[in-house]
Amino acid sequence: MEIHEYQAKAILADYGVAIPEGGLAYSPEQATYRASEIGGEQWVVKAQVHAGSRGQAGGIRICSHEGEIWEAADELLGKRLVTHQTDARGKGVYRLYVEAAVASEHEVYLGFVLDRAAERVMVVASAAGGTDIEEIAANDPDSIVRVNVEPAVGIQSFEAREIAFAVGLDASLVPQAVHLMTACYRAFLDLDATMLEINPLAVTADGRLLALDAKMTFDDNALFRHQDVSELRDKSQEDPRERTANDRGLSYVGLEGDIGCIINGAGLAMATMDMIKQAGGEPANFLDIGGGASPERVLKAFRLVLSDEKVKAVLVNIFAGINRCDWVAEGVVQALQRLEVPVPVVVRLSGTNVEEGRRILAEADVAVITADSLAEAGARAVESIAGRAA
Incomplete structure (x- = not known):
């Protein structure tokens, strides 16, 4: 789970990391009021979206008076910001962060x-x-310092000092750097984060280290331990399909292809996508329905996959262990009977109750293409699209 910059900064500030004074705004009027509260002569108006490179996309504006702040906020709010980390639709801007x-x-x-x-x-x-960091790695890989922290003792002061000197910080700033890195490490561990980034970390003229930007992501599987972090989730920044899947207990990642996948098990899902590619096709999604797939769960998966307008065929690939092929077959039949499925459906079943599952598909009055192997299933899915195009 990702959170916004202002949320990450608030968390880090609680751990003792210094940040510039700022405030949240949902309208141009609020933005100008925040600037008056902060004071000073210049302010930065930042679009709050889950994407990097906001500045290059026009999502960060430096303003010198109230009129500029109002205009920047008015232009940014409601805009869809497109960066190299988003798709062509971009991310909607619904809140701003104004800081000194x-x-x-x-x-x-x-x-x-x-x-x-x-x-x-x-x-x-x-x-x-x-x-x-991707640009740094490509343009100046030797400038990157990497240190693995021993989990039994955590980050040590000598490690933080070595990192500080390696990135060119003055000796007078090293105590601040040690404190900052220790605080970040504590926040990372305490909240089950998977990534914490401060970019840039600024050295000011008066000798302070300030986090000018911050980003954090968290382990979804650990959010039950952190209700306060879980409540920071902004569903408006998520892919609607992935949001729907998450709310229904399905693991879904949208891709750019046209073959929708309904599969049980992450490893099998990856192998299936590879086989589709091998056959000359492109997967439209990663979808793992899990080990206890009931007919209702399979029906939900069909609805989710078919919500993607790019999908021209659906491939159901099940290797049943804990799962049962007859349950999945019943779900496929229900989906084809209750939903309007305008694309070919390829089904490959293997494992527990496979014969019963195949019998259910054979006797049902629904149109499915069956396959015995993963390679055959991938090839038939690709062929079904080619056949319709012809």
């Missing part, structure tokens, strides 16, 4: 990520602050 502009003398990148291979939290830092 900060003159920085130097900016660095600081991030904490979960290194699954090493089973450690990794600190990632670079002297090239204000730039996406």
Whole structure:
């Protein structure tokens, strides 16, 4: 789960990370009022969306007077911001964060990520602050500092000092840097985060370290332990299909292809998508219906997959262990009888009660294309689209 910049900053501030003074606004009038509360001579108006590179897309405006703030807010609110991290539709801007502009003398990148291979939290830092880490890795990979933290002891002061010096911070700033990194590590662990990024971390003229931007993501499977974090979820920033699936207990990721997939098990789903690609097609989604797929659950999955207008065929691939092929077959029949399914449906069943599942499909008055193997299922799904086009 992702959260907005202002939410991440509020969390980090609670842990002792210094941030510029700011406030949330939902209208141009609120934006100008926030600026008057903050005071000063310059302010930054930031679109709050779940995407990076907002500045390059026009989502961050520096303003010097009330009129500029009003105009920036009026233009941004309701706009769909398109960056290289969004699809062509972009993300809707429904709230703004107004904060005091900060003159920085130097900016660095600081991030904490979960290194699954090493089973450690990794600190990632670079002297090239204000730039996406992907760009830094491509343009100046040697500038990236990586440190795996030993989980038994957490981040140590000597490690934080080494990172601070490696990214070019002055010795006078090292105590602040140690405090900041320790605070970020604590927040990361305490809240079951999967990523924490401060970019840029600014060095101000008066010798302070300020988090000018912040981003955090969290482990969905651990949100039950953090109700306060769970409540920060902004469904307006999520893919409608993924939001619908999440609310119904399904694992769904939308893709750009035209073959809808209904599969049980993440590994089988990945293998199925590979087989579709091998056959010359493109998957429209990743959808794992889980191990206890009832007919009702299969019906929900069909509704979700068919909500994607790009889908030209549906591939149901089930390897039943805990699951049962007859349950899935009943769900497929219900979906074809109750829904308007204007595309070919390919079904491959294997495992528990497979013969009963195949019998249900054969005897039902519904149009399905059956397959015995994964390779055959992928090929038939691709062929069904080609056949309709012809």
